[in-house]
Amino acid sequence: MAAATTNRITSAGLVPGLHRSEIMVCQSADNLNSRGGSWIGKDLLSYTIPLVFAQLIIIFIITRTIFFLLRPLKQSMITAYLISGIMIGQTVLGRIREFSDLLFPIEGRMVLETLGELGFMLHLFILGVNTDATMVKRAGRNEILIGTSCFVLPYVLGGLVVYTMPHIIFIDEVTQHCLIFISIMSAISSFPVITTLLADLNLLNSEVGRTATTSSMVCDFCSYFASLIMGFLGISKRFTRMGVFLSIAWAVATLTLVVIAVRPVILLIGRRIPENGSMRETQFLAIVVLALLCGLVAEILGQPAGLGTFILGIAVPDGPPLGSNLVSKLDVFCTGVLLPAKFAVSGMDIDLLLAGTGTTTAIIEFIIVLGYVGKFTGTFIPAVYTGFSVSDATSLSLIMCCKGIIEIAVFITLKENAMITSEALALLLGTMLIVTGTATPLVCYLYDPSMRYLGYRTNSILHSDPHTELRMLVCVHNEEDVPTLMNLLDITCPGRHRPLSVSVLTLTELKGRADALLFSGTSFVRGSNKVNGIGIKPSKNTPADRIANTFHAFRMRHHGAAAVEIFTSVAPYASMHDDICTISLEKGANIVIVPYHKRVSFNGDLAANVPAIRMVNQNVLQKAPCSVGVLVDRGKVAENQAIRLGVTLLRVTMLFFGGPDDREALAYCSRMADHTHASLTLVWVRKTADKYPSNLDDHEKDIDAELVHKFRSTHAGNDRISFKEEFATDAVDTTRVLRALKGHCELCILGRYHDPKSELILGITEWTECPELGVIGDMLATTDFKFSVLVVQQLPQGTAMEHCHTFEPMGSSSRHSQSSEVSKQYSARSYIEPLKL
Template identity: 85%
Template structure:
């Protein structure tokens, strides 16, 4: 056979729903086998053509995504636009382009592989979905979710029913309007959570409401989708066939729950908590996914429905859920999935879909669906107490559609329930609405605004004889010893009790929705109002047991409460700030992102944790401390037994942050097994009596004098005053601390124009530690460091004179209600000791 001859032919034949193109080609037309060297057309063979198609789709999709990313657009927008570009709207107008890269004979293979990728993508969405979340939905979520579905479904259905009585609507258009009205009410849980993840709003107040409401709406729309599917079957089969399909579908769902889920739970128990799954375990689940897809197709349902139900049966989160997501998601979502939606645009021409009366009527119903969905979300949201701005953001989010809706549109068109004109209008309107809603939500809603205005909770401006409220953040078990021993040397007692909120931070992996859990299954059982259920994690139990031991040692002076945040690192700070505001914390303690040993070796470096710390420093409604642990504070068993003293040094240069560090140090003075040295580094010019008055210097001097006069006669408190002319002298004083302390406490911010640090700032690597803190975190020093920030620079003077929130929402739910600061004093009020 000559490689230059025509290898395929096509023609129209009667199809299941309409006239279709039948392609005839040679059976061995798969591999080119070097045909290019003898003048053959490589792209006339199946395998090279599929490679070229996937490469082209991948490149154009990713290019569009990068181009529109600054406008807060997701990959769904890239899929839509790439389909429009490839289709007859733009590139498909060229017959040469279509015949070269997307010929008729090459579409079936591309669509089949795309369907396989979509099937596994739905499986991953099912794995990420926690179906039990709907049982935790409150009355507000149920109200909003139900209204979001019922209002557009009922109103659009009513209009579709009455419209033919006023204007002429042909039978085909009337049939399409029925399904358009049903689709207008859908807001799918995976789409909403994916959108919220892209916008970093998963664990925000509006994000949590949208997540729960979309789950409720999804349950309503799921039954509507089943009805829509059975209506499609009713056109082809008799009632008995439909009845048998329903019976077998229910039987298969029961089989998944009764037989398949126990096997998956057994596999889940055999995987180490933070370890990888075995190859045999992974392959077993993949075969189960293919089997569920096959059974679903046999029952007349899309293959993705079966794999999605199997995914729901898989426990989300680590270890099994996160392992499956890591192994499948990147390739299926990044390479295979775009093909399904790009090829859907090959026959779509947006320049012609809106022409004629039929197009105008269908577009009217589509727009009406979006308007009624917006109203169906906005009105109940305002009714339950959301502000207008937050209700608008929530409504825009619920109006967004994504990959699930796109797949349903395409399936309906393939089953002749929608015309090509209806599909084009649905996808085009979806592109406009979703593409416009996402940047609007970013503009209207900032989750940090509800706590940015509260800047009065600090140790310095609280009554030293009242309870000290601390929030300690734990990323893993290695953080626990240093944090607990830091709490020990804070010296809780009956006169100065402390209340500790322990927040375990877990990266969102293998699940779609961010959650905030309160309580610990091993310590106490009853969740607080902001929680959803007690934590069952083995790691969380061990962390909670360690803090429970601390509470037992200080049973009359310390209270401990436990929380777990499962959220993306990009928005994890929102949970930290929410808990600190909820509990009225005076200070938040977060671990340093590098794990540094005593010898100076860096064992772990997590840029994601660094980003969390930077966001907390910028937005926390209270003071923040970053603990750089070098295993010195953690090794305080001998200190607790009184065998040796823990030597604490406070470096005091001046400013709000140093004053906050001094206030924290004053809480340690009662600890009988610690010694505190206050090193005050002052400018040499301060010795001159004729020096101009400096209000900040006067406040510093007053606080230091108060501290020293209060602890006169305490031989565990020592004071060193050093005068420095420049940064060289400051460095000399700091280096003199080597070998003389186990913990150094220092403020974060110091005036960069001060002679004492001028020039050092050029060498700062980690700005979140400040100039001095960054120097102390280098390998030259062997002691642990606690860097304290009272307020982000520039916010002190503008917030200390008011108790009312600046720019915060007027509405706060039970899980984010706002507390008045427990103690509020003037910015310049001296420290009480």
């Protein structure tokens, strides 16, 4: 049959193919570039290059539009790719002859399909780079049980039904052949698909997310092992024993070549990339060429090219600097532009309307649904057995039932190799869209990782005995955060009569890997000079090692008075707060110290270093189960290194306006009062008219007054402790008090929340830039002030104390818990007695 348009010099016809009759297209060799033919009336889309450009643009617009519409339903980009491919295909737009002939003619498929395969191959390489195959070694007993069960149960259940069903009802040979592969595919839970879904839902570093990540890796290994056996069995039926031996030999040779020859080259390239730098162009091109070479070798051995690149990707070290550089350079273009073309071309042959209502359709759909039921059950039962709640086990089971790009690619490959029919492909994709599309919003509704710590409240500083151990969690994003934190900890640890337990959490953004990490690093115990009982390990001079060594030095300076434990979190910024809150809950922290998202620039102003850190701080302030301190570092505390040598005093000022947050800040300052190298000034700002701030009721006024007087009487006669009482009538007087602090302190400590209706700050709230610091804290963080600021919050705003539960940290004694004080409503006595100033 000849082409319909006169400008398109093409012809097409049916020829015998490998599995069925296929369409062969003959096209003019000069039909590549239009060379301005549109100016003389020629059809621009009859040329290859303009047609491909138009196709990519249309696919991109349709895909992004669908993704935008589906975002409120928590759907992934892969779902949008699949739906756009189906829409372009015969199900929707492909039925419009004018549309398909104009933009997606037969002769325009080959180039688009080649670009799509290239994008898919490189996307698999990216997925391989993000994959850490050694995760299986770290899998615990629970993850192995869940991962194995969620594969074996649907695999065995589907196989038994497929084997017994032909003995019950009549099934034609083609359908029976399809059911075998459908039952096998139902057991797969792909690691890249699960981790991508968890990243979209911000659940990578949650408890359910980590279990799903490791379990999917175990399930992947089970499916690879089963497919390997099935493949060799299939080869043995078609070929001689020598053919089977050669097939196995070539597969082993390919893996050996990647591990022995290619991986050392990649590791050598990775070692030459700076720690926080980017890779050179020659290094990037060398790895891309190696990826193409592995794809070529896979094609020569009769395997898909994507399999070769995926294996190479696994051989590439994940994470920075190599893995993160590769992902950042390849991901956007390959995944955003080329990959949708793969689904568009595949969707042209998919017609969901082929799914009829006959017996064959019902049988195929029954096997598909049975596979999902088996996978859900195979995950749910062992999850409940290993200690998950019913709600969390349901969420985990729904996650493991989700399928994505790997399964879609396998479905399409099975269809192209005539292993399943077009009807089976339509049913598989349609059911996958329904299950995955329903599961993701259900998981968001059922599972909130913050619920494990939102309902609990660890001891605040105010309610803890000052002579017991103060438990602090300090968060470090990079080495610049360490000096100020070190001096802050130094003046917080006056001696053995007030011991300090510090948990250090090093936070790193997840880059170039698929799974989030949270692990305990080097643990230092009070009174011990050994690390984990085997002595101090030599430093490798990495940033993490230098941070750990610095806090080890702090522990040695306060020998017997301080304990330090190091943790490392590798997670996306969107869910990094989960690790912070989890560690604070498990360690029973009294306060969490997080760095401010702005740093001092070269001209002395504060500038945003990593804006995403602000989101982390906001989430911690909102969800933390304990008090939170936001440290605005201007270098003044870090510069005062002499406090460690006892040469000079670190001048600290406490601003007290009243309220729960200011009381918590004062309780923290009381920990510094006995330190010989710190001077403390308490500035009580009061309203002139009635001697008390108008934003507090009488009960709160009594609490504030008694607490301040208790502090004064306790430290009377201490020349390092001073007290000032400032009276103000409005925000102007408050500003005057704040400006008087210039040049008189290196660190100012205050509470976060103050009533915005108070006359003392009325009008200032309109200029607040960073609400996470509070009204006064935000003002002190402006360029008018040069000292560092610590803003303390006692409870997330809006959290009622009577609705919180107490939490007894693991391994802590009863003296570390004030559950009776926390569980009851606050009273004046309950605020004063536990502090014992």
